[in-house]
Amino acid sequence: MSGDVWIGLVILSVPTVVSLVLLRNLRIVQRAASWPSVTGRITAVSVRAESRTRDTTSVRNLPVIEYTYTVSGKTHRGSRIHVVANAGTSAKVDEALARYAVDRPVQVFVDPSNPDASALERDAPLGIAAMYGVIAGLFLAGLAAAAFFLDLDRNMDALVAFFPEGAEPQAVFFFGLAGALTSWIYWGTRAEARRARRWPSTQGSIVHSRVESFLVLSGTPGATDQRVRMYRPFVEYQYAVEGRQYHGARLAFGADTFGPEEGAARRVALHPEGSAVTVHYDPKHPSNAVLDVRIAHNAVTVVLIAASFLLAVYFTHVGR
Numbered sequence: 001m002s003g004d005v006w007i008g009l010v011i012l013s014v015p016t017v018v019s020l021v022l023l024r025n026l027r028i029v030q031r032a033a034s035w036p037s038v039t040g041r042i043t044a045v046s047v048r049a050e051s052r053t054r055d056t057t058s059v060r061n062l063p064v065i066e067y068t069y070t071v072s073g074k075t076h077r078g079s080r081i082h083v084v085a086n087a088g089t090s091a092k093v094d095e096a097l098a099r100y101a102v103d104r105p106v107q108v109f110v111d112p113s114n115p116d117a118s119a120l121e122r123d124a125p126l127g128i129a130a131m132y133g134v135i136a137g138l139f140l141a142g143l144a145a146a147a148f149f150l151d152l153d154r155n156m157d158a159l160v161a162f163f164p165e166g167a168e169p170q171a172v173f174f175f176g177l178a179g180a181l182t183s184w185i186y187w188g189t190r191a192e193a194r195r196a197r198r199w200p201s202t203q204g205s206i207v208h209s210r211v212e213s214f215l216v217l218s219g220t221p222g223a224t225d226q227r228v229r230m231y232r233p234f235v236e237y238q239y240a241v242e243g244r245q246y247h248g249a250r251l252a253f254g255a256d257t258f259g260p261e262e263g264a265a266r267r268v269a270l271h272p273e274g275s276a277v278t279v280h281y282d283p284k285h286p287s288n289a290v291l292d293v294r295i296a297h298n299a300v301t302v303v304l305i306a307a308s309f310l311l312a313v314y315f316t317h318v319g320r
Contacts (some may be wrong), residue, residue: 011149015142019135025084026131032083032109032122040069040078040108040118042100047093047287049238049247057212057234059249061287063096069108071115078108078118094285097244164317171315179308186254186301193253196280196293204239204279206271207247211264232258233267239279241286248279248289254296 044066052058066079081096100106100120111117124131159169212234215227236249251267258264271277271291281289295301 009146012142012146015138019139019142022131022135022138026124026128026135028084029122029124030128032111032119035083035109035111035122037107037109038069038071040067040106042067042102042104042106043077045097045100045102047097047244047246051236057249059236059247061093061246061248063093063100065096065100065120067100067106067108067120069110069118071110074115076110076116076118078116078120080119082121083109083119093287166317168315168317172312174312175308175315176312179305179312182301182305182308186305189253189295193293193295196253196282196290199280199293200283201278201280202239202241204237204277206235206237206273206275206277208234208236209268209271209273210234211261211268213261214258230258231261231264233264233271235268235271235291237271237277237279237291239281239289241281244286246281246287246289248287248291250290252290252292252294252296254298254301 042065044064046064048062048064050060050062052060063081064079065081066077068075068077070076081100106120108118108120109122126134163169163172210233211231213229213231216230233251234249235251236247238245238247240246277291279289279291280293281287
């Protein structure tokens with residue numbers, strides 16, 4: 001297979017996998033639509049910290065809602081919020097904690113074929129019909145992108161007509177999109193950091209502090225080993241807001257810090273395990289917290305954005 005075909009297949013695989021996962025979850029929601037409901041009662045509410053490890057470790061807070069309900073005279077216990085496991089619960093932890101208070105009566109949806117299987121919520125985020133539309137649109141967009149790359153050379157030749165003589169459209173699109181995406185992320189981060197300056201703070205403590213390593217592609221064509229080992233600091237802290245314990249791992253706004261081992265080790269040394277730390281948290285969503293309200297690598301990010309757009313202009317060959 002040519003390189004363009006492989007690129008097209010890789011591009012198509014992403015929306016295909018996402019669409020299949022969404023379809024699976026939507027089928028679960030559709031089956032649960034026929035579940036009967038009973039009245040239950042909340043017995044316990046807490047927050048659970050979950051560490052996720054792929055190349056590097058991250059931490060998220062999940063709401064734990066425990067409840068009891070009765071079916072045919074038998075008492076059952078449940079803790080699932082949505083029929084689709086963890087559907088949005090990490091992003092809505094604070095809303096879930098506020099909605100489900102201890103001793104509050106709740107509607108519990110129960111699987112008639114297995115009364116031990118239950119959930120407090122079963123709705124699709126946008127409704128069933130809209131979700132099918134989203135899935136179809138996502139797949140068609142991926143199909144269009146894959147088709148573009150399957151005949152990349154001819155499509156690029158067609159685009160040359162819209163550029164000045166000698167321009168390199170592929171480079172223009174690459175650096176232009178890179179600059180636009182980085183700008184979008186950067187300005188969103190700036191807005192969040194600006195809001196965070198007004199956040200309240202509380203005392204917390206460091207529970208884990210270590211240097212983690214991972215492999216990245218070196219980008220050196222023809223190299224025998226194109227992977228380079230990089231290092232980043234991982235600092236997990238805990239803090240309490242209104243009697244509830246939360247965990248966080250964000251040190252500052254912006255991109256994660258990674259590079260040589262010495263730099264990561266210096267960051268870790270600033271936060272030894274067991275040490276006290278000031279945690280800034282969003283008063284509306286206390287699970288959203290940070291140690292430093294400044295933006296990490298602010299100047300570097302601005303330079304990267306400017307360089308991306310300058311390179312995009314350079315490859316148009318305007319004025320050359």
